[in-house]
Amino acid sequence: MTLSPVAFYSKSPLVFFRFDGTFLLIWATMEKYWATDTVDFTSHPLQGLGGFGLFWHTQWEPGLWLAANLPSGIAPTVAMTFYAVVLAVTICTLGIRLGLDPLAAIAAAWIGLLLALPYVYPTLGFDFLWGVPTDVTYLALNTAAILLFLGVGCGPPLADVARFIGLAGICAYDLMQLPNFAPVCLIVLSFFAFIALLTARTAHERLVKLAVGTALIVLAAIVFGRFLYGLWGFSKPTFFWYEFYSRPGSLRDLSFFVAEHSRWPAWVVYGLSLAGALHAALRGGAAIRPMARGFLAFVLANLAVVLLVNESWKGPRIAYIDIFAYPFYCVFAAYAAATAMEWLNLRIGILRANHSWVGVVALCTLPWLVLIDYRPPPLERPVVRNLNPFIWPPSQTPVTKFLAGEIALRPGWTFRGRVASIAGSDFEREWLHAPFITQHNYDSMSLFFSGNDHRMYGLWYYGIPTLFETNQFSSPFFHLVNARLLNAPGARDLRSHETQSKVNDRIMALLGVRYLLSDKLLQQRSPILSYRLVEGRDLHVYLIPDANLAGYSVTEVRHAASGQDVIALLADPAFDPRSTAVLTISDELPPLVPVSESSLAIERGGYRVEVDSPGVSLLVLPIEYSHCLHANLTTSGATVPRLLRVNLTMTGVLLSGRTEGRLTLRYGPLSSECRIEDWREADALHLGDAREWPLQ
Numbered sequence: 003m004t005l006s007p008v009a010f011y012s013k014s015p016l017v018f019f020r021f022d023g024t025f026l027l028i029w030a031t032m033e034k035y036w037a038t039d040t041v042d043f044t045s046h047p048l049q050g051l052g053g054f055g056l057f058w059h060t061q062w063e064p065g066l067w068l069a070a071n072l073p074s075g076i077a078p079t080v081a082m083t084f085y086a087v088v089l090a091v092t093i094c095t096l097g098i099r100l101g102l103d104p105l106a107a108i109a110a111a112w113i114g115l116l117l118a119l120p121y122v123y124p125t126l127g128f129d130f131l132w133g134v135p136t137d138v139t140y141l142a143l144n145t146a147a148i149l150l151f152l153g154v155g156c157g158p159p160l161a162d163v164a165r166f167i168g169l170a171g172i173c174a175y176d177l178m179q180l181p182n183f184a185p186v187c188l189i190v191l192s193f194f195a196f197i198a199l200l201t202a203r204t205a206h207e208r209l210v211k212l213a214v215g216t217a218l219i220v221l222a223a224i225v226f227g228r229f230l231y232g233l234w235g236f237s238k239p240t241f242f243w244y245e246f247y248s249r250p251g252s253l254r255d256l257s258f259f260v261a262e263h264s265r266w267p268a269w270v271v272y273g274l275s276l277a278g279a280l281h282a283a284l285r286g287g288a289a290i291r292p293m294a295r296g297f298l299a300f301v302l303a304n305l306a307v308v309l310l311v312n313e314s315w316k317g318p319r320i321a322y323i324d325i326f327a328y329p330f331y332c333v334f335a336a337y338a339a340a341t342a343m344e345w346l347n348l349r350i351g352i353l354r355a356n357h358s359w360v361g362v363v364a365l366c367t368l369p370w371l372v373l374i375d376y377r378p379p380p381l382e383r384p385v386v387r388n389l390n391p392f393i394w395p396p397s398q399t400p401v402t403k404f405l406a407g408e409i410a411l412r413p414g415w416t417f418r419g420r421v422a423s424i425a426g427s428d429f430e431r432e433w434l435h436a437p438f439i440t441q442h443n444y445d446s447m448s449l450f451f452s453g454n455d456h457r458m459y460g461l462w463y464y465g466i467p468t469l470f471e472t473n474q475f476s477s478p479f480f481h482l483v484n485a486r487l488l489n490a491p492g493a494r495d496l497r498s499h500e501t502q503s504k505v506n507d508r509i510m511a512l513l514g515v516r517y518l519l520s521d522k523l524l525q526q527r528s529p530i531l532s533y534r535l536v537e538g539r540d541l542h543v544y545l546i547p548d549a550n551l552a553g554y555s556v557t558e559v560r561h562a563a564s565g566q567d568v569i570a571l572l573a574d575p576a577f578d579p580r581s582t583a584v585l586t587i588s589d590e591l592p593p594l595v596p597v598s599e600s601s602l603a604i605e606r607g608g609y610r611v612e613v614d615s616p617g618v619s620l621l622v623l624p625i626e627y628s629h630c631l632h633a634n635l636t637t638s639g640a641t642v643p644r645l646l647r648v649n650l651t652m653t654g655v656l657l658s659g660r661t662e663g664r665l666t667l668r669y670g671p672l673s674s675e676c677r678i679e680d681w682r683e684a685d686a687l688h689l690g691d692a693r694e695w696p697l698q
Contacts, residue, residue, distance in 0.1 A: 397453025419516025
């Protein structure tokens with residue numbers, strides 16, 4: 003642990019690995035400015051149309067809190083050291099609880115740290131926890147919950163009550179802090195809890211475990227059931243699964259130990275862990291034998307899933323589930339090594355009476371070998387930037403400096419527009435059908451030469467809002483508009499990303515886009531700024547005229563009965579969104595007049611609007627509509643302010659007179675019905691049937 007900050011600081015600014023690692027850092031940094039102090043999830047103004055961001059309370063995660071709130075020069079090092087301590091304590095505790103002697107438990111922790119964290123560059127085993135170290139927190143909580151459940155029914159009733167409270171607290175934290183991924187990480191907890199139930203030593207213990215498990219399931223269903231139902235149900239995978247880029251699985255998706263980019267020490271540990279688990283299942287003591295059998299059953303179950311559905315599987319990789327059993331792998335690998343040493347000592351006589359002393363010396367001295375990799379810093383080593391261009395923090399460039407001066411946001415600032423990037427849409431011709439893949443590879447090139455990707459985290463870091471969105475649970479309404487009007491026909495989507503790959507000034511302006519980034523010189527227009535990445539690779543900034551900054555005040559409305567009909571209307575070049583809006587309700591509105599003045603400011607968790615109208619007006623705001631968007635508006639007019647879904651995905655405010663106040667977006671366990679209402683509306687408009695790209 004003493005060596006951890008030394009080793010990690012020497013790897014800065016690449017201590018959080020590649021895209022995933024830098025994404026964690028930027029998301030925590032953004033949440034520092036935009037998150038509210040409630041359990042609800044709120045708007046995220048730096049991406050998409052300012053709807054919900056990734057459903058994740060990063061400020062509740064200790065490591066990410068450190069990364070966001072400490073000075074940038076030391077924050078990643080301190081955060082990664084925190085994860086190293088948590089991982090070591092978790093593995094060591096599990097080993098001792100399963101009956102390993104202290105030296106073997108410490109060796110297991112050793113294995114876990116050196117395989118997965120950047121003590122050397124690259125890591126000795128595999129990259130996943132290096133890139134997503136936040137999973138250390140969840141696997142630690144899972145392991146703690148498994149150990150708590152193992153003890154249920156084995157002591158006095160008061161102890162069982164305390165364990166139940168601990169289990170409930172862990173599950174509640176997981177489901178509130180990271181609900182989009184909690185069901186995945188809780189699979190391992192559920193599996194080993196079931197094993198503990200089956201292997202209970204007495205009928206009383208089994209009965210108490212069954213009661214506690216049932217109570218936890220019922221409590222979770224009551225408190226979080228509708229919340230998770232709405233979260234997972236109202237998302238673009240529900241409606242547009244057929245559009246996703248297909249990635250068939252393989253046996254290498256079984257575990258990160260054997261993944262494509264893993265290295266041979268991981269393979270050795272994987273084999274040792276299976277051998278150790280098999281030996282423990284047959285010959286181990288009473289503490290380790292049941293868990294060893296359960297662990298082997300878990301590995302076989304994962305293998306069965308991969309073999310049976312690998313060609314059609316479109317869910318998370320099995321490795322994402324398997325990673326939460328990582329402490330068990332380390333413990334059983336150390337158990338195998340310790341058993342082998344005991345066998346050699348008995349059969350051959352090596353080490354003999356001094357084996358404990360030799361083990362202590364080895365465990366105390368060998369970790370210092372990581373300092374061999376202390377120099378030179380990774381960025382001074384050959385091809386490191388080629389393989390890992392995602393440096394932290396992202397560099398300031400002429401493009402980010404210009405855009406920040408024009409449209410950067412902080413809480414309380416006036417909305418001044420967004421940026422959309424189509425750069426890299428044809429960077430790699432073989433990926434034209436999947437725009438984000440070719441754009442992502444283009445961004446790696448941009449990062450290599452400039453230190454900034456100029457699309458997402460490199461812009462968000464400087465407060466620059468983008469139409470680009472990354473969120474596995476983004477609105478299917480926004481997806482339909484973005485996919486059909488700002489991407490080429492037949493474009494394949496990636497579940498986590500909403501990207502743009504074609505120019506459409508009219509629609510981009512409607513969605514609040516003020517600046518367009520392109521790697522091409524566009525016909526009949528001149529860039530207002532050009533930045534050379536490298537000879538032959540320029541990035542151009544174009545102005546989008548008449549961007550919707552404080553709302554389009556429309557005077558005409560059109561009605562449509564389905565999502566496909568709305569897209570057809572919006573795609574018509576004769577449709578002017580500055581004066582006309584599309585409604586999906588049958589209500590007839592009174593005669594509309596333009597507003598005389600309007601303003602839109604961005605706040606934590608919502609927006610502040612101020613509007614003056616001489617009559618009844620419909621103001622189309624450049625923000626995403628949802629039934630979770632609540633209006634707290636006062637007015638001097640006769641018309642009570644009313645929010646409407648406009649142009650399929652946008653917020654319209656029907657108002658009169660002087661109207662001002664807040665629009666607040668929120669969704670959480672105590673306010674879950676609104677997202678289900680969005681889902682019902684999406685079903686009524688047959689969003690999933692809107693498969694056709696319009697003729698443009």
